[in-house]
Amino acid sequence: MAAPRRRPPRMLQVIETRDTSPHTRIITLGGAELEGFPEDCPGAHLKLFLPRHGQSDPVLPTVGPKGITWPAPHRRPIVRTYSVRRFDPLRCHLDIEFVLHPRSGPASDWARKARAGDRAGIAGPGGPHPMLPLAQHYLMVGDLSSLPAITALLENMESDTRARVLCEVPDDRGIRELECPPGVDVRWYVRRGPSPLPQIVEALPWPGAGTYAWIAGEHGAVVAIRDYLRETHGLGRDSMYAVPYWKAGLHEDAYHQERHRVMDELEAA
Numbered sequence: 316m317a318a319p320r321r322r323p324p325r326m327l328q329v330i331e332t333r334d335t336s337p338h339t340r341i342i343t344l345g346g347a348e349l350e351g352f353p354e355d356c357p358g359a360h361l362k363l364f365l366p367r368h369g370q371s372d373p374v375l376p377t378v379g380p381k382g383i384t385w386p387a388p389h390r391r392p393i394v395r396t397y398s399v400r401r402f403d404p405l406r407c408h409l410d411i412e413f414v415l416h417p418r419s420g421p422a423s424d425w426a427r428k429a430r431a432g433d434r435a436g437i438a439g440p441g442g443p444h445p446m447l448p449l450a451q452h453y454l455m456v457g458d459l460s461s462l463p464a465i466t467a468l469l470e471n472m473e474s475d476t477r478a479r480v481l482c483e484v485p486d487d488r489g490i491r492e493l494e495c496p497p498g499v500d501v502r503w504y505v506r507r508g509p510s511p512l513p514q515i516v517e518a519l520p521w522p523g524a525g526t527y528a529w530i531a532g533e534h535g536a537v538v539a540i541r542d543y544l545r546e547t548h549g550l551g552r553d554s555m556y557a558v559p560y561w562k563a564g565l566h567e568d569a570y571h572q573e574r575h576r577v578m579d580e581l582e583a584a
């Protein structure tokens with residue numbers, strides 16, 4: 316049987332932008348090319364293609380019988396990874412929530428300046444499917460970069476789901492109400508130095524067998540929590556999603572390969 320053909324990237328345009336806190340902004344993308352985008356993938360991974368400096372629109376890679384063809388290096392789009400915050404199939408609207416982080420990077424800078432009509436490409440969705448396999452209890456840990464995925468997953472949980480969610484924010488203004496079932500306990504932690512999340516996880520009473528851990532955020536915290544859960548509670552790749560979404564001091568192009576090494580370590584465990 317022939318291998319399924321990869322779908323070409325979709326060119327979309329900004330419909331509207333909305334701040335969810337002083338640190339985060341939802342950008343709604345729309346366009347006819349969203350037709351057929353899957354409805355059942357909250358929190359899934361997306362590749363985002365943005366214009367390079369001096370371009371008004373990104374030049375997207377194309378997909379042919381021999382695979383992907385990228386534009387020449389000086390025309391290649393900026394590529395970053397984001398999450399499906401929400402997809403509205405009726406209006407063909409896709410929400411992506413960006414951290415407007417203080418370090419400045421092409422994606423957060425684009426999100427700061429985005430206006431209705433600006434164009435961006437996406438590929439995906441990808442990542443594990445379903446993002447949260449069935450479990451008796453969930454432990455979800457993240458920071459602002461993974462809050463869009465966490466929020467999307469919480470909004471789509473069954474009403475009897477039991478979960479504990481630990482979110483790190485840079486200050487009180489990042490804390491917000493999350494829509495979730497009554498059995499979900501959401502706790503917020505303001506970061507005032509190194510990430511508090513690894514120590515908080517270590518101090519938690521363990522909910523027991525049948526727990527699925529979903530961990531995403533800054534590299535150092537994700538790796539520390541993953542290693543602790545693996546060594547202390549025996550969680551492996553079937554009972555844990557542990558993906559570093561960014562690394563302090565490294566832009567995405569420099570960090571990309573290291574992230575894949577970290578993810579492979581869990582696969583190999």
Ligand SMILES: Cc1cc2nc3c(=O)[nH]c(=O)nc-3n(C[C@H](O)[C@H](O)[C@H](O)COP(=O)(O)OP(=O)(O)OC[C@H]3O[C@@H](n4cnc5c(N)ncnc54)[C@H](O)[C@@H]3O)c2cc1C
Nearest residue numbers: 397398413414416418420421422423560563564565566567
């Ligand atoms: C599967 C996956 C899903 C993701 N989903 C989302 C999402 O929905 N929303 C989202 O905002 N991010 C998400 N991220 C993280 C996002 O891809 C990175 O933060 C990315 O580096 C942002 O690109 P940039 O161009 O703004 O900065 P880069 O050019 O990559 O980096 C520039 C500088 O900013 C720093 N930096 C990067 N990200 C952050 C941050 N979040 N906080 C503080 N400093 C930072 C870098 O360390 C570097 O020093 C996801 C990542 C993955 C792998």
